[in-house]
Amino acid sequence: MADTLLEARGLTRRFGAALALDALDLAIRPGEFFALLGGSGSGKSTLLRLIAGLDAPDGGALFLDGRDITADPPWARPVHMMFQSYALFPHMSVAENVGYGLRRVGVARGEQARRIAEALALVKLDGLGARRPHHLSGGQRQRVALARSLVMRPRLLLLDEPLAALDAGLREQTGFELRALQRQTGAAFVMVTHDQEEALALADRIAVLEGGRLVQVGTPEEVYWRPATAFVARFLGAANIVEPATLPLKPQVAGAAAYALRPEYIRLTRIGGASDSDLRAIRPSDHRTLGHEETGPNRVMGVVREAAFRGDSTLFVVALEAGGALRVTVHADDPMPEMGERVALAWDPDDLAPLAA
Missing domain, CATH: 3.40.50.300 (P-loop containing nucleotide triphosphate hydrolases)
Structure with a gap:
């Protein structure tokens, strides 16, 4: 050619x-x-x-x-x-x-x-x-x-x-x-x-x-x-592998074996009173936050178990109440969760990449 x-x-x-x-x-x-x-x-x-x-x-x-x-x-x-x-x-x-x-x-x-x-x-x-x-x-x-x-x-x-x-x-x-x-x-x-x-x-x-x-x-x-x-x-980047059998997903993405979800795509919110601040794990071009009132199939609860400081961000491992764990990236200019803190995680269905195997 x-x-x-x-x-x-x-x-x-x-x-x-x-x-x-x-x-x-x-x-x-x-x-x-x-x-x-x-x-x-x-x-x-x-x-x-x-x-x-x-x-x-x-x-x-x-x-x-x-x-x-x-x-x-x-x-x-x-x-x-x-x-x-x-x-x-x-x-x-x-x-x-x-x-x-x-x-x-x-x-x-x-x-x-x-x-x-x-x-x-x-x-x-x-x-x-x-x-x-x-x-x-x-x-x-x-x-x-x-x-x-x-x-x-x-x-x-x-x-x-x-x-x-x-x-x-x-x-x-x-x-x-x-x-x-x-x-x-x-x-x-x-x-x-x-x-x-x-x-x-x-x-x-x-x-x-x-x-x-x-x-x-x-x-x-x-x-x-x-x-x-x-x-x-x-x-490439230690993505989360999300399986429909273990995590709630939107109906339009259910049915495949697994999906990749980047730590940057997950939004993290503290659980508590209205005074608690939202925590964001976002791409540089994306400045959306997750409100406390937001609920839906792409929302799970968990507890912060591990943290790895990376300079301009920190990678957290959140153990899910339903089983398993997700990695979440929080940028340095956003509030950081405490070890052992209960948090809510959410993501957009469009940010799930279907995997062949």
Whole structure:
């Protein structure tokens, strides 16, 4: 297809009796930032290695620009990979590390020097070409590894947990720089990560893998607000899984196996006299409150049992009188309930996302 850069058809990989990828189909578009998200053993790193040509599938095929590249060795593919460890040569300078691939394919020296300088400028390492990797910070080494990949001008760049080795203070800044680089170069980036916030912040689209299978592909907004399965709902944001058999629901949403309900969607109200203030667990764009007089099928009673402070909000776990529990997010500028306090919870039926499984 004209709007597809890379396509996997029925891609399968086994390691003994273990099925790492189960007949996976996936299409990646030109120039998009694509994230492969999943827990340990989900198959995301295996898929990345198959795309890079570092491993061979047991079944299925890979196509790049419509051409079958399944049997092509890594060096014959316009695909490059940045490893989590960065894999820099300690005995080489920064410039020599960046230009290693150019030397291997026989690019003329003058052209090498020009492209190395361009790549170092692109990642903001101008003037550091003579240094050795051990004289650089972790963030600078990450940029060297990125420049070494970008200098080859790949159609597709594979990133294996690119921010995992950085401390928390650098992760956000470097993530935004990575996104800006992707836009500037026009290459498609495919990033493997287990970090949900990282994927949601950087990717144009996200593929969520579970047990070697692709369970959902969509924009960050789609997979977060409308998860396809209970696994996706829990993996991205610890959503509440609401079952019609155990919680009161509007008639129009009854009958399915389960629904996902985000903590941000639940409104929480103190139980007591008229002087008690309403508590709101809301999205930034939603400023509705629940009045004490409001009743209905989407209202349950419970007791606050746990609390987790998160800076600009607090996550509460409310044990329901009817059984089970719900997570509720209360923003910092709203009144906070006390541990052991009895509260009422309510939500809108439109905020329930039906789950396939």
